[in-house]
Amino acid sequence: MKTITGVLFGALVYFLLAGTLRAQALPEIRFFYSETCPHCIAEHKFLDILQEESPTIIISRYPISDPENRILLENILREADKSEYLGSVPITVIGNNVILGFDNSEGIGSQIRNLVNAEPKQSEKVVIPIIGNTDLTNYPLPLLAIMLGFLDGFNVCSLGALALILGLVLVLQDRKKILLYGGVFILTTAIIYGALIFLWHRVFMLVASYTMFLELAIGLLGVIGGYTFFKEYQACRKLGPSCKFGNTPLVGKFSRIVQNSFQKKASWISLASAIFSFAAVITIVEFPCSAALPVVFAGVLADHNLQPAFYLGLIALFVLLYMLDELIVYVIAVTRMSIWLSNPKFMIYTVLIEGILLFAIGTYYLINAFNLV
Structure with missing residues (x-):
């Protein structure tokens, strides 16, 4: 019995330690907005179009009327050293990039597209012995x-x-x-x-x-x-x-x-x-x-x-x-x-x-x- 459990435990440890993991996620856009802001409404429409063009993009939308969303935004801006943006909308966060405001698809919209395309899109993979690459996505x-x-x-x-x-x-x-x-x-x-x-x-x-x-x-x-x-x-x-x-x-x-x-x-x-x-x-x-x-x-x-x-x-x-x-x-x-x-x-x-x-x-x-x- 001890031999069997020892082999199982050894195999388990080998599986875990031998696996190498790359943790780049699919590109995500975090959009903080106000329901009454005209620039926010314009960006909403732009993001809808962007989502249709690239279904794999994750777009998370956070109304700042929600206290939890305001706390989240405050933490993000503090970590990005952009606390001066607090109180303004819309704010778009892509990776470590924080964008304030929105004009049109050719201006800030183009900037958002470029950042999304620049984000690493490798799948999350674990290299498992014998099995090989396993795509977690x-x-x-x-x-x-x-x-x-x-x-x-x-x-x-x-x-x-x-x-x-x-x-x-x-x-x-x-x-x-x-x-x-x-x-x-x-x-x-x-x-x-x-x-x-x-x-x-x-x-x-x-x-x-x-x-x-x-x-x-x-x-x-x-x-x-x-x-x-x-x-x-x-x-x-x-x-x-x-x-x-x-x-x-x-x-x-x-x-x-x-x-x-x-x-x-x-x-x-x-x-x-x-x-x-x-x-x-x-x-x-x-x-x-x-x-x-x-x-x-x-x-x-x-x-x-x-x-x-x-x-x-x-x-x-x-x-x-x-x-x-x-x-x-x-x-x-x-x-x-x-x-x-x-x-x-x-x-x-x-x-x-x-x-x-x-x-x-x-x-x-x-x-x-x-x-x-």
Whole structure:
């Protein structure tokens, strides 16, 4: 056993240390504007045309009416030694270049085009032994959300709690009650888990303008999280999957409340409230069990500086995939009146895959933070 895990760990370290990574991103235009400024309106139209001409360009638009955007702009101008621009719009940021004002497509518009064309457009690549060059831009954020969310979903604590709820409800042999009480558990878990990822995203956004600090934080979380998952994988191979937080007094207390509510045949409102509380406690208490994945994911979203609609959509996608296995268990319980759980061996190997992914993401960001390429 030690030989196998040693080989796996050695291969993992070789993969990480042998990979060379080039971190030039696609060109990005950061546009700070006022809704009432005529020059801003003109630049909006110009950027729309530029986006149609070059779909790979990332154009992020920030209305200065938003206090967070004003803070971001202030930090950018301070780092660029252009603090005198503060209070004026439009301001266009491309790489390390800051442009104040806009006239037309031939004037400042031409300057913007030239800067965009001068920006490095090499793809983000990792040179992996045997496999060769792997282009990271072929794996966009939605795919990352799907991969990490799916793997994170094989969580023994949450699955065990759902199995407890369904086991109690199945005794009633009532599909409507299974649908209701199981649905309350799943919906509560999804909302609270999504809220936790959102809160971590907001924490990372507080330091998003300090690029090196953000990359260093994500990198360290990824590497430490990857190491932790690898240690957990070793333990799971010996003892099988287990929930470290399932026996805490708080979880035990709410578990007993739910069981007593079923035994006393409480009203459906009381039962639903008990299940809601139990799901909330389980989700919060077991969050540290696999926190590295959602926290690193939140950091990656912050690093990409997305608009609210995009990062909220990606968080929702992550949560949907996180809940996928529980949804399958839930649907089977409703349709077949029985409980099905994932194969323990599969759950063990998802822990190893999670560790590898976190190591890779962490190493990528650490290399970026220290400009090692």
